[in-house]
Amino acid sequence: KSSSNISFPPGPKGLPMLGNLLDLNDSQLWVSFSQWASTHGNVMYCKLFGQQIVVLQSHEVAKALLERRSSIYSDRPPISTTEAIGSGFNSAQLRYSDEWRMHRRIFHQSFRPEAVKDYLPIQLRKARQLLQGIIEAPERYQDHIDLFASSVIMSAVYDYEAKPHNDPLLLAAEKAIKVFLEVANPQTAVILEAFPFLLKLPSWFPGAKFKRLAIQSQKNAIAMVNIPFNYARERAMTATSNQCMVSESFKRLDAFGNAGEFELALKSTSATAFIGMTRFTASTLAVFILAMMLYPDVQKRAQEEIEAVIGTDQLPTFEDRPSLPYVDAILRETLRWHPVFPLGLPHYTSDSDVYNGHYIPKGALVMANIGAMSQDEVKYPNPDEFKPERFFQADGQLNDDTVDFIFGFGRRVCVGRYFATASLWISMVSLLATFHFMRPLDNEGKEVDPVFQWSTGLSSHPVSLPCRVIPRHPEMTAHMLADVIGLSA
């Protein structure tokens, strides 16, 4: 108790021992939090190994604290491995500081709603390259989705045109991200990222392996941050660059004062954007494919809408978005049905606070349980069901629930949300216009439910999801598609 009449929020007693905690299915940690919440309420408190943790289970509470009291709730926890593994550049991990403010300003300039319009042509072009790739090799649809997610951001940030196969910069970046994740072995990744203080416990963390991986990770991070940035800077200086985040930011250099600090921040934000885009956009598209396979009626209704508005002899563009509300509802429902980032990133209190009679200490991890919010049965009846119709009002118009909570809260809200939703919309609508996504067949040729795994770690998405991706117009070949979309095959 902090004083005689103010107490910590309620929370579970007798928490699992560390061993049990590590047995938890990482990507389902939010489910355990939700279960605890059913007994302890919307603001739950627990203490694990000296670290105070507050879990916010409802959208209202997250807004009340992380948004309306953002001066207290906008820090991030110190992470003990940051320097060792070379992830200090990552804007998402920065403490609430002047350096973080400079990162946000750079992001804001490039990714605010007005500015993201400049990237629409890149997103459209990449979405069509995605179609071409899948037409050529439908069985490798997941690789093409990954390529779409990473190449769209490479173009938008660095004006770099990634090659479809074995692109050296993409390979370097993917290697860096993979080792970041490996430094914390997969089953503990989420726990480590959410509870970095656990690293202080040497018994379960084999030091030698960690050190070896850390050195490798540092090298990879340096390559990932510097190589594409140097490429983009050189082009920006010689004025051969198309519009991209790096070239546009250099034009605003004067507004940022110190050139050295600015360049470091620009390099770091660019690499952070790459991580955000590849990790979460590709994951969201994997959830989308799963939903389309499991809910063929939804898929059919979307395809009918697209055909009624656009016909079959051309492909959708961003101008069609207002005329395709059902596709927009599918985008919202995909984000809600299975949030790929169910616990977001932890905030950290920079001062103590009192909320509804509950004491929230300074230095507490504050986690918004986005997974629980998306399953709110009052707001989303039958939350397990994929039902885009829930986003329509009685008059047939889309409602105003754009599931923003998926992108976090307050001053630390995702900076890439407008860019991400545009990339997701154009890829989803293009895929729906071109392909059927069907369940796999068994040996007797009967459709069966796909067998796959959910990823472990912070990002939660289907891995190795079998799907029959079939062109909707059987005569369509890569060459014909190239004609329709105006690209050379």
Ligand code: HEM
């Ligand atoms: C479907 C795609 C995405 C999802 C679901 C997502 C979700 C999130 C969430 C939940 C947070 C934590 C917010 C908080 O702390 O309250 C976050 C932070 C962040 N996201 Fe995203 N994100 C996505 C795409 C992107 C993209 C494309 C970019 C970059 C262009 C990006 C850049 C960032 C950055 C830099 C932060 C940290 C902000 C800060 O700490 O100040 N994200 N994102």
